[in-house]
Amino acid sequence: MPGAAIKIGSKQAVEPVSGPAGIAQVQGNSAAQPAWGVLDGIVHLLTCGSVDDGKSTLIGRLLWDASDLPEDTRQTLRKSAGPDGEPDVSLLLDGLVAEREQGITIDIAWRYFDAGPRRYVVIDSPGHEQYTRNMASGASHADVAIMLVDARHGVKRQTRRHAAILDLIGVRQVILAVNKMDVADWSEKLFREIETDFSSVARNFAFEKALAIPVSAKLGDNVARRSQHMPWYDGPVLLDELARVPGRGTASSGEFRMPVQLVLRGGQDFRGLAGTISGGSVRPGDRIQDALSGREARVRRIATMDRDLDEASAGQAVVLQLDTDIDVARGAVLAGPQARPISAREIDARLVWLADTALDAANGLLLRTATDLVPIAALKVRARLDLETLAQNAAETCTTNDIVIADIALGRAVAIDLFAEHRETGSFVVVDALSGATLAGGIVKAARETTADMDTASFLLTDDLLARGVCLGLDPADAEFRRRAEEVALILRAAGVVVSTR
Amino acid sequence: MTRHFSHLDVLETESIHIFREAAAQFRKPVLLYSIGKDSTVLLHLARKAFYPQKPPFPLLHIDTTWKFRDMIAFRDNTVRELGLELLVQTNQDGIKRGVTPLTYAPSLYTDIMKTAALKQGLDLYGFDAAFGGARRDEEASRAKERVFSFRSPGHRWDPRKQRPEMWRLLNGRLGTGETARIFPLSNWTERDVWRYLLREKLAVVPLYMAAVRPTITRNGQILVLDDDRMPLLPGETVEYRRVRFRTLGCWPLTAAVLSDAADIESVVAETLAATTSERQGRLIDHDQTGAMERKKQEGYF
Numbered sequence: 001m002p003g004a005a006i007k008i009g010s011k012q013a014v015e016p017v018s019g020p021a022g023i024a025q026v027q028g029n030s031a032a033q034p035a036w037g038v039l040d041g042i043v044h045l046l047t048c049g050s051v052d053d054g055k056s057t058l059i060g061r062l063l064w065d066a067s068d069l070p071e072d073t074r075q076t077l078r079k080s081a082g083p084d085g086e087p088d089v090s091l092l093l094d095g096l097v098a099e100r101e102q103g104i105t106i107d108i109a110w111r112y113f114d115a116g117p118r119r120y121v122v123i124d125s126p127g128h129e130q131y132t133r134n135m136a137s138g139a140s141h142a143d144v145a146i147m148l149v150d151a152r153h154g155v156k157r158q159t160r161r162h163a164a165i166l167d168l169i170g171v172r173q174v175i176l177a178v179n180k181m182d183v184a185d186w187s188e189k190l191f192r193e194i195e196t197d198f199s200s201v202a203r204n205f206a207f208e209k210a211l212a213i214p215v216s217a218k219l220g221d222n223v224a225r226r227s228q229h230m231p232w233y234d235g236p237v238l239l240d241e242l243a244r245v246p247g248r249g250t251a252s253s254g255e256f257r258m259p260v261q262l263v264l265r266g267g268q269d270f271r272g273l274a275g276t277i278s279g280g281s282v283r284p285g286d287r288i289q290d291a292l293s294g295r296e297a298r299v300r301r302i303a304t305m306d307r308d309l310d311e312a313s314a315g316q317a318v319v320l321q322l323d324t325d326i327d328v329a330r331g332a333v334l335a336g337p338q339a340r341p342i343s344a345r346e347i348d349a350r351l352v353w354l355a356d357t358a359l360d361a362a363n364g365l366l367l368r369t370a371t372d373l374v375p376i377a378a379l380k381v382r383a384r385l386d387l388e389t390l391a392q393n394a395a396e397t398c399t400t401n402d403i404v405i406a407d408i409a410l411g412r413a414v415a416i417d418l419f420a421e422h423r424e425t426g427s428f429v430v431v432d433a434l435s436g437a438t439l440a441g442g443i444v445k446a447a448r449e450t451t452a453d454m455d456t457a458s459f460l461l462t463d464d465l466l467a468r469g470v471c472l473g474l475d476p477a478d479a480e481f482r483r484r485a486e487e488v489a490l491i492l493r494a495a496g497v498v499v500s501t502r
Numbered sequence: 503m504t505r506h507f508s509h510l511d512v513l514e515t516e517s518i519h520i521f522r523e524a525a526a527q528f529r530k531p532v533l534l535y536s537i538g539k540d541s542t543v544l545l546h547l548a549r550k551a552f553y554p555q556k557p558p559f560p561l562l563h564i565d566t567t568w569k570f571r572d573m574i575a576f577r578d579n580t581v582r583e584l585g586l587e588l589l590v591q592t593n594q595d596g597i598k599r600g601v602t603p604l605t606y607a608p609s610l611y612t613d614i615m616k617t618a619a620l621k622q623g624l625d626l627y628g629f630d631a632a633f634g635g636a637r638r639d640e641e642a643s644r645a646k647e648r649v650f651s652f653r654s655p656g657h658r659w660d661p662r663k664q665r666p667e668m669w670r671l672l673n674g675r676l677g678t679g680e681t682a683r684i685f686p687l688s689n690w691t692e693r694d695v696w697r698y699l700l701r702e703k704l705a706v707v708p709l710y711m712a713a714v715r716p717t718i719t720r721n722g723q724i725l726v727l728d729d730d731r732m733p734l735l736p737g738e739t740v741e742y743r744r745v746r747f748r749t750l751g752c753w754p755l756t757a758a759v760l761s762d763a764a765d766i767e768s769v770v771a772e773t774l775a776a777t778t779s780e781r782q783g784r785l786i787d788h789d790q791t792g793a794m795e796r797k798k799q800e801g802y803f
């Protein structure tokens with residue numbers, strides 16, 4: 001009988017956090033894995049290294065030895081086995097046709113596998129210098145990075161460059177996989193030398209943990225299983241070390257932050273602020289404030305479709321209803337009463353230039369924060385960072401793959417944090433106003449507070465005025481009318497004029 | 503205080519975040535609804551994202567006229583129950599030319615009846631963004647897909663010209679003539695979709711559950727006959743077998759698997775223990791090397 005949808009029980013109005021009865025919410029590492037496999041959080045791991053270091057082989061090996069790889073994929077791979085009978089596990093990482101033809105990985109690829117009680121997301125990015133931007137954007141999603149070196153070559157300039165990028169982008173856990181130990185006589189002496197070099201590199205940065213592990217990706221030694229060839233190594237194997245990384249799904253304490261994405265309404269009196277909490281936690285009754293205006297209110301309700309919550313913390317998407325209307329909308333950042341984000345007009349930033357073209361200061365630029373979009377009045381490059389020496393070399397412009405220190409002046413104030421304190425509200429991208437392209441990724445090193453009375457000019461942009469000229473012949477309800485109105489407002493704001501619309 | 507969330511909670515939050523970002527940044531989005539399990543999860547997440555409002559966009563279904571009858575009934579029932587707006591797009595020109603999965607090679611059939619119809623639908627209504635249920639774990643070319651994926655005029659996808667995505671920031675500003683495809687389920691796996699269907703107690707098309715159905719075996723694949731449009735080849739006989747589907751598409755192009763999993767719990771158990779990847783059941787993907795990548799460049803989801 002077509003059409004009879006199979007209904008699996010009915011959703012109750014109120015139910016425990018856990019979902020279906022009998023399935024406990026995963027709490028720490030204590031809860032056993034339910035039969036149908038809810039996992040304890042997600043760990044995003046970035047792999048950096050070049051083709052020669054055996055990166056694809058290392059990840060392929062992890063997938064082959066430790067993951068839930070489907071049998072048909074295994075079959076296909078076995079067919080590729082060489083004369084030694086070992087499958088070429090690097091083929092598991094094959095990508096787009098264009099890249100296969102070139103024999104290199106030129107973009108970021110995402111792989112997923114489950115091992116033990118955890119989900120792993122492998123972010124595979126190219127390591128070569130000309131792909132610094134790909135690595136940086138990959139790193140922005142990573143909880144841990146595996147840096148790869150060939151045991152015969154040791155720590156190279158590239159390793160230093162990679163460490164600098166990881167540090168800048170905020171990766172706090174790094175692992176150095178010293179690969180190809182099988183063709184380096186399984187030499188402890190060699191490994192210890194590399195380990196020492198690595199420690200001296202890592203000391204320059206703010207990593208919480210930096211560990212070197214001797215492996216053979218080709219044979220699987222110390223990847224998912226302990227090597228029989230290196231009895232002198234008593235540290236963790238790669239997979240065990242990954243299992244210790246705090247993953248996404250671990251909400252830390254800290255100041256409350258929620259960038260507002262949307263205003264949602266329901267019924268007569270419900271005006272909810274929708275967003276994903278990016279720091280700290282909130283409960284009904286808590287005092288919160290709007291970062292830009294400083295206006296305060298109390299949280300009345302934390303609503304979700306499933307039920308109202310008694311508490312919500314970082315990593316949860318919610319709708320907050322406040323007890324008074326403090327006139328906030330998309331772009332606002334809600335904060336706890338103690339320390340609010342900076343209302344910034346000027347930012348001291350680090351930028352990773354992602355675009356194919358060099359910075360063109362004459363182009364209209366926009367700054368996209370967590371949920372706000374602001375015109376950039378001026379973007380001035382001060383210095384280019386030499387990733388190998390960490391020297392700051394004076395520079396006035398930047399191009400593809402550059403990492404630069406820049407001052408950014410904004411057309412109006414934006415709520416922003418320091419990246420070191422709040423990752424999500426302390427990062428941004430620079431957008432080309434015309435093409436929409438993402439030109440650069442940036443982090444906030446410092447920001448200057450300003451007050452509203454610094455605004456020197458203001459302008460009331462009305463539909464009437466627009467209809468007389470730039471939107472002549474268009475209806476104010478038209479999308480094109482609105483688009484032009486926004487562009488005019490953008491230009492004015494970029495010139496430092498405060499624009500209000502009616 | 504430290505709290506742990508399960509991986510499904512993390513994925514759910516991420517998807518809701520993506521829905522909200524897209525709805526805030528695009529002028530006229532639409533949700534590509536293909537009736538299958540991924541669409542079911544997609545729609546459920548959309549409802550969560552905008553609660554207490556309804557999702558602020560319609561659903562668009564690309565109907566090739568070769569979908570299983572159970573799928574169409576499920577679709578109509580779903581939009582009625584949830585009070586949503588449904589748009590259905592069929593490539594009428596393809597129908598007139600007699601383009602069917604029986605008469606055309608799978609890749610050509612897909613180009614005409616799915617890809618072209620999709621572009622027609624998006625252009626007809628002027629949608630600037632379309633939500634889709636594609637996941638990065640489905641296929642190699644999808645593994646590099648962005649969450650906000652931009653298409654040049656003509657809906658073409660250039661894998662070399664994708665916008666980098668950093669942190670949780672999603673840049674939805676369009677260039678002239680550009681449109682976007684939005685993939686809220688990017689980081690989900692097939693198993694996650696099933697686990698989530700179970701956790702959220704969602705209804706799915708009955709074809710996902712094992713039942714005795716009329717089948718034939720062709721090229722080593724089990725096909726279920728949904729009506730009498732497909733003539734049997736010499737030597738083929740109809741066999742009644744207990745089968746279910748892991749993925750749903752046009753019925754002559756979608757292979758079933760033998761299974762006894764008659765309820766969703768058993769299906770999930772079977773899926774978690776599965777040893778083959780999901781798209782093996784999709785005959786269109788096997789047509790040529792790099793098939794999916796080529797389809798994507800031409801505008802397919």
